Amino acid sequence: GAVVSQHPSWVICKSGTSVKIECRSLDFQATTMFWYRQFPKQSLMLMATSNEGSKATYEQGVEKDKFLINHASLTLSTLTVTSAHPEDSSFYICSAKRPYRGHSDGYTFGSGTRLTVV
Amino acid sequence: DAKTTQPPSMDCAEGRAANLPCNHSTISGNEYVYWYRQIHSQGPQYIIHGLKNNETNEMASLIITEDRKSSTLILPHATLRDTAVYYCIVFMNRDDKIIFGKGTRLHILP
Numbered sequence: 001g002a003v004v005s006q007h008p009s010w011v012i013c014k015s016g017t018s019v020k021i022e023c024r025s026l027d028f029q030a031t032t033m034f035w036y037r038q039f040p041k042q043s044l045m046l047m048a049t050s051n052e053g054s055k056a057t058y059e060q061g062v063e064k065d066k067f068l069i070n071h072a073s074l075t076l077s078t079l080t081v082t083s084a085h086p087e088d089s090s091f092y093i094c095s096a097k098r099p100y101r102g103h104s105d106g107y108t109f110g111s112g113t114r115l116t117v118v
Numbered sequence: 119d120a121k122t123t124q125p126p127s128m129d130c131a132e133g134r135a136a137n138l139p140c141n142h143s144t145i146s147g148n149e150y151v152y153w154y155r156q157i158h159s160q161g162p163q164y165i166i167h168g169l170k171n172n173e174t175n176e177m178a179s180l181i182i183t184e185d186r187k188s189s190t191l192i193l194p195h196a197t198l199r200d201t202a203v204y205y206c207i208v209f210m211n212r213d214d215k216i217i218f219g220k221g222t223r224l225h226i227l228p
Contacts, residue, residue, distance in 0.1 A: 044218040109161035
């Protein structure tokens with residue numbers, strides 16, 4: 001089955017530094033990837049849609065200069081949290097969309113990255 | 119905004135069938151009903167999807183009402199490992215991004 005690998009699974013960083021999270025589709029090419037953020041006991045909130053070779057599309061209220069997304073290849077998208085602050089501490093999850101295969105499990109999610117900013 | 123309504127939490131005894139309801143009264147004709155679940159501190163996992171017919175796979179069954187305004191996910195023999203948040207989502211796979219609602223937190227009781 002389709003596998004999406006997310007790295008790192010957890011990271012602790014100092015306030016003011018930047019952190020990069022990687023999302024890789026291991027056995028398929030993903031033209032579209034999605035980034036979500038999840039706070040404790042809340043649902044997943046879509047942050048942005050990442051398309052290979054083009055600029056990401058951000059959801060309303062998400063700062064594009066703070067959350068930099070790069071989708072340079074069909075198997076890799078990265079999310080960089082710049083100048084991180086404690087309020088950016090959250091669970092970040094990526095999702096990769098496989099090429100249209102009819103209505104099946106076309107979206108595969110990574111295992112998430114727990115970011116703690118101290 | 120999410121297009122579905124689910125109860126915030128449910129309990130089910132281990133070994134019994136867990137029936138999770140979902141209302142999607144504004145679903146359009148070409149939107150599918152998908153179910154995902156999220157076990158604590160993991161990414162969402164696909165369970166099942168359907169358009170208008172009932173569906174069954176190795177994990178669960180999906181019952182969709184004839185008017186498609188609601189559905190029920192059935193876990194036939196719940197185990198402790200089924201403890202998770204279950205999300206009912208409607209969208210068109212071809213184009214749409216997945217927007218999550220609040221889901222149902224299912225507790226399996228030993």
